[in-house]
Amino acid sequence: MNDEFMNLAFECAEKAFELNEVPIGAVIVKNNMIISYAYNQKESNHSSLYHAELIAIHEASKKMNNWRLDDCDLYVTLDPCPMCASAIKQSRIHNVYSALSNSDLTNDSIIRKIFESDSTNPGVLFKTNLCMERSKKLLNTFFKKQRNK
Amino acid sequence: MNDEFMNLAFECAEKAFELNEVPIGAVIVKNNMIISYAYNQKESNHSSLYHAELIAIHEASKKMNNWRLDDCDLYVTLDPCPMCASAIKQSRIHNVYSALSNSDLTNDSIIRKIFESDSTNPGVLFKTNLCMERSKKLLNTFFKKQRNK
Numbered sequence: 001m002n003d004e005f006m007n008l009a010f011e012c013a014e015k016a017f018e019l020n021e022v023p024i025g026a027v028i029v030k031n032n033m034i035i036s037y038a039y040n041q042k043e044s045n046h047s048s049l050y051h052a053e054l055i056a057i058h059e060a061s062k063k064m065n066n067w068r069l070d071d072c073d074l075y076v077t078l079d080p081c082p083m084c085a086s087a088i089k090q091s092r093i094h095n096v097y098s099a100l101s102n103s104d105l106t107n108d109s110i111i112r113k114i115f116e117s118d119s120t121n122p123g124v125l126f127k128t129n130l131c132m133e134r135s136k137k138l139l140n141t142f143f144k145k146q147r148n149k
Numbered sequence: 150m151n152d153e154f155m156n157l158a159f160e161c162a163e164k165a166f167e168l169n170e171v172p173i174g175a176v177i178v179k180n181n182m183i184i185s186y187a188y189n190q191k192e193s194n195h196s197s198l199y200h201a202e203l204i205a206i207h208e209a210s211k212k213m214n215n216w217r218l219d220d221c222d223l224y225v226t227l228d229p230c231p232m233c234a235s236a237i238k239q240s241r242i243h244n245v246y247s248a249l250s251n252s253d254l255t256n257d258s259i260i261r262k263i264f265e266s267d268s269t270n271p272g273v274l275f276k277t278n279l280c281m282e283r284s285k286k287l288l289n290t291f292f293k294k295q296r297n298k
Binding site: 042045048054057061064065066081082084085086087090113 | 195210215
């Protein structure tokens with residue numbers, strides 16, 4: 001894991017926080033170059049598809065003019081949901097570095113199954129809980145603020 | 150299942166076929182009104198995100214100005230992948246009518262797990278193999294054409 005890229009993912013998450021979106025950020029890198037970065041925009045775009053990871057994949061595909069994001073890695077501040085995990089796998093992203101495991105065990109087992117290799121597609125290497133405290137603190141502060149509204 | 154909507158999903162899939170995309174189509178309806186319809190555009194848009202179901206969800210959310218597609222149903226010509234299944238679930242789509250089961254059993258068990266209800270989100274009612282022959286024929290003709298290129 002590269003601290004600089006995880007730090008940028010957190011800066012994206014903090015931007016989401018300011019805009020009253022669940023604070024999650026994602027960064028895609030290739031050969032130590034930043035390809036794209038994004039924050040969760042589900043509420044402002046009125047669409048379940050505007051998760052940080054999906055926006056980052058969309059931008060990266062546009063930039064590379066290719067749906068195959070070969071040799072790309074993704075940094076994210078919370079484990080992806082199954083939608084994003086499957087998009088990551090289908091985009092051929094190689095490594096996923098996540099700051100915090102999603103405590104929902106069903107989700108956890110689904111995303112591990114999605115990331116496994118199959119006959120047509122190499123697996124995704126997935127590491128999680130790499131910056132637990134920072135991610136937990138950001139999410140807890142956000143949900144506390146929402147409850148007090 | 151309503152034949153008219155499944156038929157429109159197939160017309161979308163045939164449009165994809167003409168454009169050399171894997172022929173899959175999707176339609177979203179609410180109270181018997183068509184909200185959106187789309188065909189797979191992965192290759193032409195160079196992005197893994199341009200599956201028929203995701204485009205249809207994107208258009209429906211824009212139209213309804215809401216990520217909650219309450220009381221909406223989705224018609225699709227092939228079982229969704231995990232990315233689309235999770236997007237369907239998160240968009241609160243209620244019924245999914247699929248023409249053909251995906252023969253990949255791992256995928257099948259993942260999407261059934263995704264569709265199950267959880268504490269925060271009602272489950273998706275999923276019916277498949279509703280127009281098997283038409284979907285199989287379209288897909289087989291497409292892949293045969295691709296192999297002979």
